[in-house]
Amino acid sequence: MSVDSRGRYTPEAMGEVMPGSEGPAGSRSHNLLSPRRASLMQEPVLVLNATYEPINVTAVRRAMVLMLKGVAQAEEMHNTEVHSAAHAHKVPSVIRLLAYRHIPQQSRALSRKNILLRDRNTCQFCVRVFPSSELTLDHVVPRSRGGRSTWENLVACCYRCNNNKGDRTPEEAGLKLARRPRPFTLHTSRQLMRLIGHRDERWRKYLFY
Numbered sequence: 001m002s003v004d005s006r007g008r009y010t011p012e013a014m015g016e017v018m019p020g021s022e023g024p025a026g027s028r029s030h031n032l033l034s035p036r037r038a039s040l041m042q043e044p045v046l047v048l049n050a051t052y053e054p055i056n057v058t059a060v061r062r063a064m065v066l067m068l069k070g071v072a073q074a075e076e077m078h079n080t081e082v083h084s085a086a087h088a089h090k091v092p093s094v095i096r097l098l099a100y101r102h103i104p105q106q107s108r109a110l111s112r113k114n115i116l117l118r119d120r121n122t123c124q125f126c127v128r129v130f131p132s133s134e135l136t137l138d139h140v141v142p143r144s145r146g147g148r149s150t151w152e153n154l155v156a157c158c159y160r161c162n163n164n165k166g167d168r169t170p171e172e173a174g175l176k177l178a179r180r181p182r183p184f185t186l187h188t189s190r191q192l193m194r195l196i197g198h199r200d201e202r203w204r205k206y207l208f209y
């Protein structure tokens, strides 16, 4: 789940442009730690490219795996430590990849998950926040009227508004879009990073807010 029931973002929300994949390495590191550390290990960590450009947000657990593998190094730390069998590790807040990674301009696939993320789990007609399970995707111009499945024609929509709208355009149904739907851009990603990191002062100088 990338967005929790209160519409807050969890690190997994951003997890699509990271080097490597969430695999055995991630689960192995988890086993070193007591269950008490589980929530700390889910705290968000800002990921910078080798050039200090913010590219992603990941969880502490994944960030520490990248550090142990020598893929990334810590740039900012929390004052907290986690203990494995033999070592105490400072908990990273910002990490930087040691090798430059090319991030394609449009790296987000058109998917239900990414549309909900772009629209911040907010129904674009009644402007209320819902858990992902209570949202559907609405074709602004209905498919029956030639509306296509594109970033510009798909929006997050609650079931009530979706039923109400039916096979009509927003104008015909007397509904107004909260905002014009756009592709998921780098700008959208930056906004999400700021949302996730708004409580962590250490992120500010990299995200300029």
Ligand SMILES: [Zn+2]
Residues within 6 Å of the ligand: 123, 124, 125, 126, 127, 128, 157, 158, 159, 160, 161, 162
């Ligand atoms: Zn609605």
